[in-house]
Amino acid sequence: MNVQRDPDPILAAWLHEGPTRLPDATRRAIAVSIRTTRQTRLPSWLPWRAPTLTGMTRYALAAVAVVAVVVGGLYLLKPGSSQPGGVGGPGSPVPSASSSPSASPTPSPPPSPEPPVGAMTQAFTSPTFGYAIRYPAGWTATATTGDAPTPGGADGFESAAKGWYLRALSRAIPDGVVVDDWIVQTLQKSDDPGCMPPRNTQESVVIGGHEGRILGFCGVLPAPQIEATIVLGKRAYLFTLFETQETPSAEEARALMDRFITTITFGPASAEGSPAPSASPS
Amino acid sequence: MRTRLVERAREGDDVAFSELVDLDGDVCYGIAFRILRDAMRAQDAVQQAFLIAWREHPRLRDPERFGPWLHRLLVNACYEELRRYRRWNANIRVLPVDGPSGPDPIVSVDDRDTLDRAFQRLTPEHRAVFVLHHHAGLPLAEIAEIVGAPVGTVKSRLHYATQSLRAAIVADSQVDPQEARLA
Numbered sequence: 001m002n003v004q005r006d007p008d009p010i011l012a013a014w015l016h017e018g019p020t021r022l023p024d025a026t027r028r029a030i031a032v033s034i035r036t037t038r039q040t041r042l043p044s045w046l047p048w049r050a051p052t053l054t055g056m057t058r059y060a061l062a063a064v065a066v067v068a069v070v071v072g073g074l075y076l077l078k079p080g081s082s083q084p085g086g087v088g089g090p091g092s093p094v095p096s097a098s099s100s101p102s103a104s105p106t107p108s109p110p111p112s113p114e115p116p117v118g119a120m121t122q123a124f125t126s127p128t129f130g131y132a133i134r135y136p137a138g139w140t141a142t143a144t145t146g147d148a149p150t151p152g153g154a155d156g157f158e159s160a161a162k163g164w165y166l167r168a169l170s171r172a173i174p175d176g177v178v179v180d181d182w183i184v185q186t187l188q189k190s191d192d193p194g195c196m197p198p199r200n201t202q203e204s205v206v207i208g209g210h211e212g213r214i215l216g217f218c219g220v221l222p223a224p225q226i227e228a229t230i231v232l233g234k235r236a237y238l239f240t241l242f243e244t245q246e247t248p249s250a251e252e253a254r255a256l257m258d259r260f261i262t263t264i265t266f267g268p269a270s271a272e273g274s275p276a277p278s279a280s281p282s
Numbered sequence: 283m284r285t286r287l288v289e290r291a292r293e294g295d296d297v298a299f300s301e302l303v304d305l306d307g308d309v310c311y312g313i314a315f316r317i318l319r320d321a322m323r324a325q326d327a328v329q330q331a332f333l334i335a336w337r338e339h340p341r342l343r344d345p346e347r348f349g350p351w352l353h354r355l356l357v358n359a360c361y362e363e364l365r366r367y368r369r370w371n372a373n374i375r376v377l378p379v380d381g382p383s384g385p386d387p388i389v390s391v392d393d394r395d396t397l398d399r400a401f402q403r404l405t406p407e408h409r410a411v412f413v414l415h416h417h418a419g420l421p422l423a424e425i426a427e428i429v430g431a432p433v434g435t436v437k438s439r440l441h442y443a444t445q446s447l448r449a450a451i452v453a454d455s456q457v458d459p460q461e462a463r464l465a
Contacts, residue, residue, distance in 0.1 A: 005451070005452075007447070007452055008448070010388060010389055010393050010397075011386060011418075011444075011447055011448065011451065013388045015413075016417075017389065017394075018316060019311065019312070020311075021313055022307035022308050022311040022325070022328060023348050026311075026325045026329055027304070027307060029298075030300075030328075030332045032328065033298050033333045034332070035296055037333060038337070039294055039337055040338055040340055114428055121372045129283060147416065165365060
């Protein structure tokens with residue numbers, strides 16, 4: 001027989017615990033920040049408030065919008081149009097995020113769904129960590145700036161909707177360590193030990209022509225993620241893919257990770273603070 | 283008065299904006315701390331939210347909506363903090379601080395540990411909804427506006443988060459009655 005307590009008072013008290021006043025140092029830091037930060041200036045013609053639309057105005061604007069859509073659609077579908085993406089215009093056989101959306105050449109095809117992430121059209125080379133990668137158009141690449149956003153530094157690639165996030169970094173491997181153990185304990189440090197198998201049991205994957213390891217979607221909340229690691233000479237690389245807004249399926253996340261992996265090439269000798277390379281990337 | 287401060291801040295008056303920081307800073311800090319369970323990161327999130335609020339202030343069309351808008355920036359700043367440091371600081375034990383709302387005797391060390399761990403397992407979105415409702419006391423419709431999700435989704439996240447934390451306490455409190463008598 002067990003004694004069961006009412007959890008709600010405990011939960012309420014736990015939630016109530018904690019600081020209640022913003023420290024003065026933070027207030028001062030904010031004050032300094034705003035004095036040295038310029039506000040975004042809007043064009044002077046933008047109204048302070050959104051104008052209130054009367055019923056007639058609303059209908060008139062809706063009618064104009066409908067006419068614009070119809071006219072635009074007819075123009076794009078006009079046979080012989082030379083506009084990119086129009087029927088009869090030059091079409092691209094490979095979907096590209098940097099090209100305009102193109103209409104199908106068949107008269108009434110079923111609309112094909114847009115891929116969730118566009119083609120890997122953008123290139124990024126990391127002088128700090130010694131690798132190059134391609135990423136989708138529309139994503140934002142942020143090179144490491146010291147310890148941000150990760151202690152020791154990491155490059156970040158973020159989707160336009162700020163859902164997907166790929167983090168990439170490399171570190172020099174210290175002397176005298178067991179490499180696989182060191183990677184798991186430092187680079188792949190996990191808050192759920194059950195989710196972090198020994199590196200030599202992780203799935204094998206080829207990255208940039210070299211054998212690496214990949215750790216699938218282990219489903220740990222709040223960070224379902226996929227990690228790939230690779231060792232080149234005295235340098236270890238870590239690529240981590242997160243999805244922060246929704247929880248995608250394991251297959252979806254793995255498919256995206258595989259797309260990134262196929263674009264990665266290495267140049268460990270070019271990474272900052274690297275010793276002489278003992279392996280050269282293909 | 284608050285609306286007037288918002289309007290003055292929009293015109294670039296940093297003194298007026300500092301008064302808004304004084305008015306809203308404590309509430310924002312309380313929310314950020316409870317979402318992040320870390321004082322330093324909460325301070326960073328609050329600072330980031332206010333900095334963006336200042337920079338983007340001219341884009342805020344309706345001064346009456348400053349509060350929800352600021353909370354949205356704050357929640358996004360918390361998400362960012364969680365994402366940046368999720369793995370690297372995951373094992374840091376967050377201890378309650380002294381002060382007016384310091385440790386409550388009703389919460390044992392074990393309870394606190396259990397709840398901290400259960401809370402860490404929640405997604406940032408679940409944490410935010412739970413804190414905005416149970417700590418900040420905001421209605422579901424306003425939370426929906428802040429987190430950019432339908433009310434139904436907010437309701438479901440709140441239910442899941444609350445049940446998860448309750449379940450953690452209940453599971454932890456399955457004690458032997460003999461031990462309970464001795465305690």
